[in-house]
Amino acid sequence: MLNDWLAPKAAALESRGLNRRLRARSADEDVIDLAGNDYLGLSRDSRLIEAAAEAVCRWGTGATASRLVTGTTTLHEELESALAAYAGHEAGLVFSSGYLANLGVVTALGGPGTLLVSDEHVHASLIDAGRLARSRVEIVPHNDVEAVTKVLAERNEPQAVVVTESVFSVLSDAAPLAELAATARANDAVLLVDEAHGVGVTGGGRGSVHAAGLAGLEHVIVTMTLSKALAAQGGVVLGPEVLRSHLINRSRPFIYDTALNPAACAAALAALRVLIAEPERPVAIHSAAARLAAVCGVPAATGAVVSVPMPGPRETVRAAELCRDNGVLVGSFRPPSVPDGISRLRLTAHAGLSDADLTRACTVISRVISEVS
Ligand SMILES: Cc1ncc(COP(=O)(O)O)c(C=O)c1O
Numbered sequence: 001m002l003n004d005w006l007a008p009k010a011a012a013l014e015s016r017g018l019n020r021r022l023r024a025r026s027a028d029e030d031v032i033d034l035a036g037n038d039y040l041g042l043s044r045d046s047r048l049i050e051a052a053a054e055a056v057c058r059w060g061t062g063a064t065a066s067r068l069v070t071g072t073t074t075l076h077e078e079l080e081s082a083l084a085a086y087a088g089h090e091a092g093l094v095f096s097s098g099y100l101a102n103l104g105v106v107t108a109l110g111g112p113g114t115l116l117v118s119d120e121h122v123h124a125s126l127i128d129a130g131r132l133a134r135s136r137v138e139i140v141p142h143n144d145v146e147a148v149t150k151v152l153a154e155r156n157e158p159q160a161v162v163v164t165e166s167v168f169s170v171l172s173d174a175a176p177l178a179e180l181a182a183t184a185r186a187n188d189a190v191l192l193v194d195e196a197h198g199v200g201v202t203g204g205g206r207g208s209v210h211a212a213g214l215a216g217l218e219h220v221i222v223t224m225t226l227s228k229a230l231a232a233q234g235g236v237v238l239g240p241e242v243l244r245s246h247l248i249n250r251s252r253p254f255i256y257d258t259a260l261n262p263a264a265c266a267a268a269l270a271a272l273r274v275l276i277a278e279p280e281r282p283v284a285i286h287s288a289a290a291r292l293a294a295v296c297g298v299p300a301a302t303g304a305v306v307s308v309p310m311p312g313p314r315e316t317v318r319a320a321e322l323c324r325d326n327g328v329l330v331g332s333f334r335p336p337s338v339p340d341g342i343s344r345l346r347l348t349a350h351a352g353l354s355d356a357d358l359t360r361a362c363t364v365i366s367r368v369i370s371e372v373s
Contacts, residue, residue, distance in 0.1 A: 041352020
């Protein structure tokens with residue numbers, strides 16, 4: 001019965017070149033990785049590994065329960081304070097993923113009295129958060145501040161939240177944060193910015209909200225993942241203390257979920273310390289991204305991601321396969337994972353790439369793109 005149900009769906013995806021497959025990597029694979037999100041090149045750093053191992057020895061292999069039961073360790077609170085201080089906010093609350101941080105904050109602020117105004121390019125976690133929030137959701141054209149202002153001004157709901165990313169995950173372009181914060185304030189709304197691709201990368205590492213002078217404002221909330229530049233796992237919501245208390249009491253993805261593993265907390269804390277001590281790492285991301293962008297003939301992006309439009313989904317997959325055959329891993333993004341329907345190669349610049357690796361990757365990628373396009 002399940003086969004009759006699902007096999008035609010799989011065949012339909014296959015016929016459009018849109019089926020997805022998992023590919024397990026081995027720990028010692030000898031490739032240049034331009035597909036993962038380890039932007040600062042810290043996932044195998046001995047300082048993070050030692051911190052995570054020590055946390056396992058000290059706290060055990062799991063958090064044992066949800067945060068409100070026995071899952072909150074001193075490590076969780078240390079991480080929350082450190083992230084809030086680094087990014088310039090009063091308080092922070094850690095979730096077990098960035099996805100859950102987004103679900104957690106949007107659903108806790110949502111409801112019939114709250115309008116959500118969401119950029120059309122936001123990440124799936126923010127889209128799903130809007131669906132769960134029981135709010136009216138207005139989707140506005142990408143980075144269109146006038147459209148945001150119009151729906152905020154015309155609303156009937158007493159509260160509103162403007163939802164965006166600081167650096168968008170696929171196109172790696174920037175949101176007009178200062179303008180969005182200004183219109184949010186003028187219209188009695190809150191601005192929620194997902195810095196998944198900003199932390200560790202923009203604003204010298206502290207993110208785009210900090211760089212724009214918006215961190216710590218009463219109507220500005222930030223979410224981050226700890227799984228990309230910070231090379232760990234988990235997510236965080238940053239903002240005023242009153243928000244943190246509200247989430248502890250009202251956010252179902254926080255309350256009904258086992259706490260983040262202590263090893264991930266310790267790794268994220270260690271990553272933050274490295275980031276503070278080695279400010280050259282974010283700079284290295286931008287120079288690697290600029291080199292990759294030049295070789296692919298696309299403009300340099302705001303973040304670590306270099307997004308290369310391809311003729312179609314099949315060409316994208318073929319190009320990624322050819323790169324892999326030549327020892328370079330790149331991402332292939334196709335609908336529905338692309339906001340504008342255009343399939344593309346997604347290359348991620350890492351701080352840890354050697355000059356030789358970058359040169360080799362550029363040679364392979366430029367040859368493959370001209371062969372496939
Ligand atoms: C913009 C954005 N927000 C949220 C997430 C989810 O973060 P996590 O992988 O920690 O669940 C991601 C990454 O996958 C992302 O790109």
